[in-house]
Amino acid sequence: MGALIVAEGNGEGLPCGSIAEKICASDPVVYQLVRVEGDGRLVPATDDELMEVEHLLEDDKSKLHLTEAKELSSQCPSNEGFPSNMSDLEGPEGPVKSDNLEVDAPTSDATNEVKQEERLRLKREAVRHSPEYMVVDGQSSDNPKPSKIGVNKVQSESTSIRTATYPICLSGQDLFQSGCAEPCSEPTNDAVSGRSSVSESYSNKPDFSVLKGELCLDNLTIRELQEVFRATFGRQTNVKDKLWLKRRIAMGLTNSCHVPTSSFVIKENMIVPNKVKETPCRVQRSMCRTGFLTTDLVTSSTNDRYEHSSKRHPNQIKDQKALPGKRPGKPLLEYDTNENHQTGQCAAKRIRKPTKRYIEELSEVDIMDCNDRLISPVKSPGHGQPSPKSQIKVDRDIIAQGNLVTRKDSLGGSGVRIPYVSRVRRSRPRKNFFDLMNFVSMEGDRRDVQTSNSEEERDQEHEKMDHAGDNSDANADILQTVETGNKRKHHRAWTLCEVLKLVEGVARFGAGRWSEIRRVSFTSYSYRTSVDLKDKWRNLLRASFAQEPTEKGARNFRKPTSVPIPTPILLRVRELAEMHSPAGIELRPSKFSGHDRKIVQEKEPGFL
């Protein structure tokens, strides 16, 4: 039999949704079954052909879908979202669109209107030029007609013609609209057509007829190419790179890696330079189209379904008889017409963006881990931390903990899980930190975070106070009061920064000169009295000595509650302490590193 074309159309575009999920009854689509004659003409399918086609559907899930669709249709209130675009996308511009989808998806009304007009124009033209061809006319939703076989007159208004060429078709049912890309994944892309959905519904089996005869890939739309690809390789592809598809298909069909870059025709598994230009190709194309609806982007969601059922049947290819001949004159379908006009340019355009393929391929992945992405801003910029490893870890954490994005804190071995957000470093503290620190080893820790936060808080407080006017001391007092009022004595956690200053001060002025130190190093921390400094120093000493034996360890975490003090600091504290102690003088030489010694020596004179 000749290729069959199912044309379906409706006035207002198709609802979009994932298969059978977003079907709206209000938007019936009429499918017409036509046959492509050898010369390219379209002829209404005969009953026999119809039966044949229906036969194809027999084992199909599509039937299920049909039913579902019908059922669902009644409860699908929201087809408002997509339809208009979809209808606009399909039709003549369908293929083109599909290629440029990302861009075009949300077309403006104006654009849509233009397209509408264009479509109508083409339609009329088509009719005029090839009256005997079948023109499929979509029915507007308010006037749904069951599809019938036969030539429909083109209706002048509002109806859009959709020449969805698909071999399998049922008589006018709205069911075919079923498959649209999942909104989430690629709404716009698939919006390109209800057709695609149709094809998806029915394309459980690749249409191998596509492969028979001469195959001119050049003129195929991406969807067609994808279909051919499927027929060739038995698997679905989302790739939208025409070039890639063509080459792939050509290679597959010819079993050769040598695929000319110029246009060619594949004939009997051989690559033949494409001398025959437009016409034959078009014929081929129409032929191809008969094999499938121009498939829109196949979404991953639907892929699975096809995957298993789409095996290649080599025999079928042979069985098919070639469709020779050409199609004369004007195209029957506006789709074709449009193709004619646009294919060239469009091809260029489409080819121009090969990168899209990668985008697409990526998008597959993206779609898959769409959810993950939602909850893992982790990857994003922020702290350029995670190595691949840690990334994996993160993901695992995510999985393990649901949506909570956490990260096992690497520091202190506490294994505490910390929400990522909390680890976002605020720039200032870090800066200070580094300014004051010579060592980098202790960057980013839990403590650091704590420190940072508290410090920042403080700073903010200061700022507030300052802005509030008056003097900062008074404000500090106020702050204290407030804190006191909180029943929490004047307690201020020592920040790393403060500790550093303290140590530095001690080094400079010697232990005991607290007031000096305070005056010099803690001007900005009015709440720290010399007594505080002394106390803190005492604590530091204690900590440093206590920790000494254990040393080498990254940090002192004897007291998780208090701000842990980086070992290097403790070391230095100890050195200073020894220095100031009578015995310290002796110990010093052996213990000090050059770095420390230098510092020590600096102050030493002053103190001793």
Next chain:
DNA sequence: TTTAGGG
């Protein structure tokens, strides 16, 4: 007031 030390 500042230090030093105990609580």
Next chain:
DNA sequence: CCCTAAA
């Protein structure tokens, strides 16, 4: 941190 004694 607080308190206090001593300087």
